[in-house]
Amino acid sequence: MSKYIPEVLQGLTLPVISAPMFTVSYPELVKAQCKSGIVGSFPALNARQPEILDDWLYQIKEDLAEFSSSNPGKTVGPIAVNQISHSSNVRLEQDVKTCIKHRVPIIISSLRAPVKEIVDEVHSYGGVILHDVINLRHAMKALEAGVDGLILVAAGAGGHAGTLSPFALVGEVRKCFNGPVVLSGSIANGSSILAAQAMGADFGYMGTRFIASKEANASEEYKSSILNAGASDIVYSNYFSGVHGNYLKESVKNVGLDPDNLPVADKSIMSFKDGRSKAKAWKDIWGAGQGAAVIDDVPNVSEIVDRLKVEYEEALSKICLKSK
Ligand SMILES: Cc1cc2nc3c(=O)[nH]c(=O)nc-3n(C[C@H](O)[C@H](O)[C@H](O)COP(=O)(O)O)c2cc1C
Numbered sequence: 001m002s003k004y005i006p007e008v009l010q011g012l013t014l015p016v017i018s019a020p021m022f023t024v025s026y027p028e029l030v031k032a033q034c035k036s037g038i039v040g041s042f043p044a045l046n047a048r049q050p051e052i053l054d055d056w057l058y059q060i061k062e063d064l065a066e067f068s069s070s071n072p073g074k075t076v077g078p079i080a081v082n083q084i085s086h087s088s089n090v091r092l093e094q095d096v097k098t099c100i101k102h103r104v105p106i107i108i109s110s111l112r113a114p115v116k117e118i119v120d121e122v123h124s125y126g127g128v129i130l131h132d133v134i135n136l137r138h139a140m141k142a143l144e145a146g147v148d149g150l151i152l153v154a155a156g157a158g159g160h161a162g163t164l165s166p167f168a169l170v171g172e173v174r175k176c177f178n179g180p181v182v183l184s185g186s187i188a189n190g191s192s193i194l195a196a197q198a199m200g201a202d203f204g205y206m207g208t209r210f211i212a213s214k215e216a217n218a219s220e221e222y223k224s225s226i227l228n229a230g231a232s233d234i235v236y237s238n239y240f241s242g243v244h245g246n247y248l249k250e251s252v253k254n255v256g257l258d259p260d261n262l263p264v265a266d267k268s269i270m271s272f273k274d275g276r277s278k279a280k281a282w283k284d285i286w287g288a289g290q291g292a293a294v295i296d297d298v299p300n301v302s303e304i305v306d307r308l309k310v311e312y313e314e315a316l317s318k319i320c321l322k323s324k
Pocket of ligand 1: 019020021022023024043082109110132153156157158159160184185186187188205206207208209286287288289290291
């Protein structure tokens, strides 16, 4: 585990950062995650236009401030906004400016390592920048750019994901980085959060578990497909976006494709230029990780977090008992 955890990530109800999810993480979900004492996050591109991102940040901050003042003593988690560092994301500069204006405490950058100017701008108001990577090479590039921490996206994660075993990836990164490490990939219950820490990570990064929540912006069909899925009902393909990711096979079948025989796409089709048409594709093809296998219900976020806490504590005490 890291010797240094930035202040904004200390004192959470649970060592959990909610993962930002395109088309799914809207303000209702983010607010519920923060009110449960974990980090709540969303991709900037979920806001249809840059002005909407500005509105969302006002709205979320105001709501959380009201909640804090009427619930003194309750832990409220910080907000994280995800920025896609890709040349096709024409909004990047403006969206980063909006986050700086709102002094968003945590920025999650993904796909390409952020440029040094962005890292410096985030640091200038005391913000923390975490970058998500699928291998050591990308991790080293991001660290060179000056990011504060790494999100390791291991095999089985929902949406764009890597293929490496979490054991290997965490071990390899820990050999050269002792700062904050967040692990993702099929973490959907409390014992898996503890396992991530036992492996050497500081936090679990959880996406799919929160799709199956009342507050998530996902259709009932999407949510129930997660409940019905086992680990092998997830397909890993680059056909839909040009980058490999995990999707529910059921949604692929629903559009008349064979999930076990998908064509291979060209990486160059990846584009974040036209967020809306991409959103349409993600509405039909449902991103989800293999952690769907252990998800059986669609409760409120607060119930999910309460349960995660109990599971985490139970797993910890079982291991402590065994090691005596
Ligand atoms: C539907 C969906 C949409 C996603 N969209 C994004 C995104 O816009 N930006 C991003 O950095 N990661 C995105 N991800 C990846 C998640 O942030 C995270 O890495 C992943 O959900 C963690 O694995 P888990 O789902 O197994 O918990 C998405 C994942 C899903 C399932």
